[in-house]
Amino acid sequence: MNTKEHLMALREAANDERKAAEYLEALRWGNDPACPRCGSVAVYRMTGRDGQREKHLRWRCRDCKRMYSVRTVSVLEETRLPLTTWCHAFWRCCASKKGVSALQIQRETGIGYRAALFMLNRIRFGMADGADAPKLFGTVEADEAYVGGKPRCKNNALPSERPKQGPKGNLAPVVAVVQRGGPVRVRHVAKVSGATLRAFLLDTVDTGARLMTDEHRMYIRAGRLFRGGHETVQHSAKEYARGDVTTNTIEGFFSLLKRKFYGTHHAVSREHLHRYVAEAAFIYNARKVDDLERMRLAVKAGEGKRLFFREPGTAAA
Numbered sequence: 001m002n003t004k005e006h007l008m009a010l011r012e013a014a015n016d017e018r019k020a021a022e023y024l025e026a027l028r029w030g031n032d033p034a035c036p037r038c039g040s041v042a043v044y045r046m047t048g049r050d051g052q053r054e055k056h057l058r059w060r061c062r063d064c065k066r067m068y069s070v071r072t073v074s075v076l077e078e079t080r081l082p083l084t085t086w087c088h089a090f091w092r093c094c095a096s097k098k099g100v101s102a103l104q105i106q107r108e109t110g111i112g113y114r115a116a117l118f119m120l121n122r123i124r125f126g127m128a129d130g131a132d133a134p135k136l137f138g139t140v141e142a143d144e145a146y147v148g149g150k151p152r153c154k155n156n157a158l159p160s161e162r163p164k165q166g167p168k169g170n171l172a173p174v175v176a177v178v179q180r181g182g183p184v185r186v187r188h189v190a191k192v193s194g195a196t197l198r199a200f201l202l203d204t205v206d207t208g209a210r211l212m213t214d215e216h217r218m219y220i221r222a223g224r225l226f227r228g229g230h231e232t233v234q235h236s237a238k239e240y241a242r243g244d245v246t247t248n249t250i251e252g253f254f255s256l257l258k259r260k261f262y263g264t265h266h267a268v269s270r271e272h273l274h275r276y277v278a279e280a281a282f283i284y285n286a287r288k289v290d291d292l293e294r295m296r297l298a299v300k301a302g303e304g305k306r307l308f309f310r311e312p313g314t315a316a317a
């Protein structure tokens with residue numbers, strides 16, 4: 001699809017369930033629709049008596065003999081929300097740097113708030129890096145920040161009702177690394193310490209890399225792991241760059257992340273915070289492509305990932 005066809009398909013997907021399915025199929029499989037279970041390309045669209053696609057818009061695989069749809073083995077699995085709404089939500093997540101809130105999706109599509117949140121959290125789950133994400137190399141900047149948090153409690157709350165406040169209030173610590181000119185990797189951690197930083201850096205950065213951080217003591221031991229060396233900028237001495245030694249790239253990512261929380265998501269629970277952080281990293285890592293291509297990447301990213309938490313509004317025991 002070229003950009004014009006893409007835009008046309010996206011517009012048509014807004015009102016027509018079949019068009020929405022076909023658009024998502026094109027994004028997910030391109031010209032090579034393959035069975036999501038066995039990978040066979042001997043597949044065909046199922047049709048009804050009238051020769052049109054059958055009402056659940058399913059396919060059948062000639063090899064494993066099973067039926068599937070564009071929802072199968074992806075973040076859309078086991079949900080009954082219309083594909084038109086999924087298309088809208090994917091688009092809104094990918095076309096805005098600050099992201100979109102469940103409240104906005106609720107207003108724009110008419111689905112309930114919890115269904116909108118459920119949908120967005122699945123899209124974010126798809127956007128998160130898997131364990132197979134390649135390690136960063138070359139020149140890599142690392143930093144930490146505190147984001148999110150619930151609004152402060154009321155002044156007349158009893159002491160027992162007040163949330164426990166750490167040194168950073170109830171903000172959540174996030175650590176991140178970015179490869180210069182390349183991707184970012186980010187993680188919500190329980191606490192920022194030398195040990196958590198070291199584990200995070202070992203998971204995400206190749207030890208041949210050259211590491212740049214601020215002068216914080218927590219980075220000293222972790223920094224010794226990197227054969228390319230560890231250089232620091234002295235923020236306490238108001239030094240922000242020395243030659244090519246800076247942490248400006250990672251600080252740029254964090255300012256984007258903070259704006260997302262201040263501007264769009266006001267009360268994110270810690271339980272879900274990692275999903276918002278993964279979404280911000282995904283959008284940052286796809287910053288060089290246009291909105292339509294970013295949407296294609298997001299649909300692809302949801303492939304093979306399934307999340308079985310219960311859909312709101314479905315039967316509960």
Ligand SMILES: [Zn+2]
Nearest residue numbers: 035038061064
């Ligand atoms: Zn199959």
